[in-house]
Amino acid sequence: MIRVLVVDDDYHVAHAHALSVARIPGFTTVGEAHTGAEALELVASTAPDLLLLDMYLPDFSGLELVRQVAVSGERVPDFLLVTAARDIDSVRTAMQLGAFYYLVKPFTFVALREQLEGYRTWVERIDRSPEADQHVVDALYSLRGAPPRRAATTRSLQPTMARVLEIVAAAPAPIGAAEVAEILGASRPTAQRYLAGLVTKQLLDLDLTYGSTGRPEHRYVPRRA
Incomplete structure (x- = not known):
């Protein structure tokens, strides 16, 4: 379960964000803070994984909050900016400090859900990767850098195909149809059909590897941006 601390100076907005987080599988809210000082205390006491962070406190x-957590010696949570700040300097600084994404207010629940689901996939990929070879690094940067495009695309997919895309994106290495079928709970031909469809849609790449028999094995990876 991903633990989220909501930080927003507006009590009503903070509570609305907390309710939205609770609607998304795999996430739970550990608190709401309305000032930077209160957020610092809650970061120390609740150890959140992710800050849903407003810029204006x-x-x-919010960015100064991230800096203060870093110098305090506390573990710095990942953070996702949810703010009305539109100036490019704020966006650039947020990127430099490592923001997972920058969501400009006002936004819909769907937009927030897409970003949090993208973050969840990114975390799952990290947790399942024992070491970072170049393939894993490329995949992690791709997940971190392009969740809006991917999420917008998956909205047009039917649910099973979207789930197959999610399985491949979360895999720590190129994955085959049999493995996808096992996770999906479907037959191998069914998984293969969806994988082929995602390749046609240019959302997956086919990675041919050769086994001991010399015959190519079809394995799949997310399409690189």
Whole structure:
């Protein structure tokens, strides 16, 4: 379960965000903070995995909060900016400090859900990767850098095909139809049909590897941006 601390100066907005987080599988809210000082205390006491972070706080900015956590010696949570700040300097600084994404207010629940689901896939990929070879690094950066495009595309997919795409994206290495079928709970031909469809849609790449018999094995990876 991914633990989220919501940080927003508006009590009603913070509570609405917390309710939205609770609707998304795999996430739970560990608290709501309305000032930078309160957020610092809750980061220390609740150890969240992710901050849903507003830029404008009454005592100091959301980005200053990230800096203060870093120098305090506490573990720095990942953070996703949800803010009305539209100036490019804020966006650039957020990227430099490692923001997973920058979501400009106002936004819909669907937009927030897409970003959190993208983050969840990114975390799952990290947890399942014992070491970072170049393939894993490329996949992690792809997941971190392009969740909006991927999420917008998956909205047009039927549910089973979208689930197959999610399985491949979360795999720590190129994955075959038999493995996808096992996770999906379907037959291998069914999984193969969906995988082939995702290759046709240019959402997956086919990675041919040769086994001991010399015959190529079809394995799949997310399409690189």
